[in-house]
Amino acid sequence: MTDSAPSDELATLADVASEAGVSTATVSRALSGSRPVSPDTLKRVRAAAARLGYRHNAVASALRSNRTQSVGIVLPRYATVFLSALIESVTESLDAQGIGALLRYVAPDGADHDERVADLLDRRVDGLIVCPPTIEASGHAQRLSHGLPIVQVGRFLDPDTPSAVSLDETSSAGLLAHHLARTGTRKIITVGLDPDAPADATRIRSVGDACAARGIAPGAVVYRGSDLLAGVTAAEKLWDAVTPGETLVCANDDVATGVLTVLRARGVRVPDDVQIASLLQLYPDAQGTPLTSLRHPWRQMGAEAVEMLEHAQRSRVAARRRTALSADLVVGASTRTPQEES
Amino acid sequence: MTDSAPSDELATLADVASEAGVSTATVSRALSGSRPVSPDTLKRVRAAAARLGYRHNAVASALRSNRTQSVGIVLPRYATVFLSALIESVTESLDAQGIGALLRYVAPDGADHDERVADLLDRRVDGLIVCPPTIEASGHAQRLSHGLPIVQVGRFLDPDTPSAVSLDETSSAGLLAHHLARTGTRKIITVGLDPDAPADATRIRSVGDACAARGIAPGAVVYRGSDLLAGVTAAEKLWDAVTPGETLVCANDDVATGVLTVLRARGVRVPDDVQIASLLQLYPDAQGTPLTSLRHPWRQMGAEAVEMLEHAQRSRVAARRRTALSADLVVGASTRTPQEES
DNA sequence: TTGTATGCGTTATCAA
DNA sequence: TTGATAACGCATACAA
Secondary structure, three states: OOOOOOOOOOHHHHHHHHOOOOHHHHHHHHOOOOOOOHHHHHHHHHHHHHHOOOOOOOHHHHHHHHHOEEEEEEEOOOOHHHHHHHHHHHHHHHHOOOEEEEEEOOOOOOOHHHHHHHHHHHHHOOOEOOOOOOOHHHHHHHHHHOOOOEEEEEEOOOOOOOEEEOOOOOHHHHHHHHHHHHHHEEEEEOOOOOOOOOHHHHHHHHHHHHHHHOEEEEEEEEEOOOOOOHHHHHHHHOOOOOOOOOOOOOEOOHHHHHHHHHHHHOOOOOOOEEEEEOOOOOOOOOOOOOOHHHHHHHHHHHHHHHHHHHHOOOOOOOOEEEEEOOOOEEOOOOOHHHHHHH | OOOOOOOOOOOOOOHHHHOOOOHHHHHHHHOOOOOOOHHHHHHHHHHHHHOOOOOOOHHHHHHOOOOOOOOEEEEEEOOOOHHHHHHHHHHHHHOOOOOOEEEEOOOOOOOOOOHHHHHHHHHHOOOOEOOOHHHHHHHHHHHHHHHOEEEOOOOOOOOOEEEEEOOOHHHHHHHHHHHHHHHHEEEEEOOOOOOOOHHHHHHHHHHHHHHEEEEOEEEEOOOOOOHHHHHHHHHHHOOOOOOOOEEEEEHHHEHHHHHHHHHHHHOOOOOOOOOOOOOOOOOOOOOOOOEEEEEEEHHHHHHHHHHHHHHHHHOOOOOOOEEEEEEEOOOOOOOOOOOOOO
């Protein structure tokens, strides 16, 4: 046994090497498994490492190997369930492979977008997952990354990006419209989407088109905000005007819950007289699925983004691979049971 | 002008040095500002760096200086507004100083806690901000960190941790109880807190004690979940039993909104007959502050945590500094206007 | 104010 | 299968 004063400094590869009586190269190979090592030396190295409390130094490793085993994540600084779910699923996929996530938030208008991305690049991340706050930022991210694997996620996607994950609005709207047609809807009223916001306007149009294609008339668009209180307010205005055959299509579960609660309290029978659907599920775990709503594929989007990143890292040429994932329709108690097709 | 083929490789300090006709040391000092440099050389160095598209290599810098300019953040993997707000405020404070955030999620039961922390340590983060999922994890984090600056945030705090940020339950409950006493509350009913969950039980007791100290009777504890639907369900059971002078104290805004909506729909006058308060504000931006609720100081907690970390990094000795921040009482339309003290 | 020289801890190359 | 050794790119002690 050599001098093994439990020093304050962390043990290095060299320390382990001399403790085990082998070279640093062998220790590196034994511990990382990058190359075969004889069972005997492997055992000795492991024992020595344990004895000295050796810990791998990821910084030195990154410098030498030119891989940091980390990816940068850039998100707009507005707290939504969407982003929380995305972060969680992305980090979960990355964790499984020992990849770290370096998180950077950007102002909603994209003001500091470029410096945040640049900082991530300076830290030599192996890849980038970006949810751009604007279409301009999206283009910048693409150009700044300069060959580094990058995947864009969300609604603002640079057309030149080879790898992108987004929501398939058309398909999602079609899923809902199909269900509404089969449950006897003849007209929809949209509640909680702002016709003056570009993103909302797109969604209003997707839903309207999908309904129209199935013989459902797109009716009024009511916007008094998009939270629970807005749903309550809107429903107080609407409840005595709605007629059988109408479905209230709400921006999200909060709005839909407000609408549902008021209508039922006012004696309107849901779903018998009027149906209610939500375009954005917020509480997947709610007991008894009271609402029919579209469950956005956030977790899949995160997993898909990570997979794309790996793919881009492997293949030298950046094959174009853009995925639009559809939402799931979760049928709850706020719509009727579908009739058989006639 | 020397050979300046725009190579695919990134320029290094040495490249800039030869381009500017100075030594690498001078370039390092000029670009980092770590030591004074003559105005003339500064200009030349900057020009050369720009010409070559030089980018700082944070990895090499970290290896040499033994500082990664990054901190690890460990959070339980349950998506709540609390954690979103915490992440945002922490990263905002860190960004301001060019510090990166390395994010790691841990299972709610803390199963993979220790490996996640160890990974962060292997990456040589300069500090750790931990929101432990359990009290055991809290202790482990403390011991694993082994001298590295660490700040713990949340409800599960290791008693030995020198630096910790938490919510002052007593003070927060007192704030609410004071308001309720001045608005004529004689008895409270707690809705949405689970008496069998330790964390909820603590809160029930804090509120109960604070009320008792002001002559308000702690009444029934009703638990049917803690989301909006639970509020609706609870209220349907309660609405014809509540009597004037009672206040329904709800676990959070979701529960309170459900209760409020049902009571009003049933003709119970709020706040005239019955008052409603929430112990946890979820939607700070709701229009018209319909609810009286406690706004938890999440952003301040994040900022405080970062400040503590810096403090711990500066001072060699780890001075014990534990902060409990009180919530704010946001008075909304679900309680009455306070009477003058008699 | 500037230059010289060394080392941070690891992995990759090459030869044995 | 193993060992010796050279980088990786930067920051710093020391000398000038």
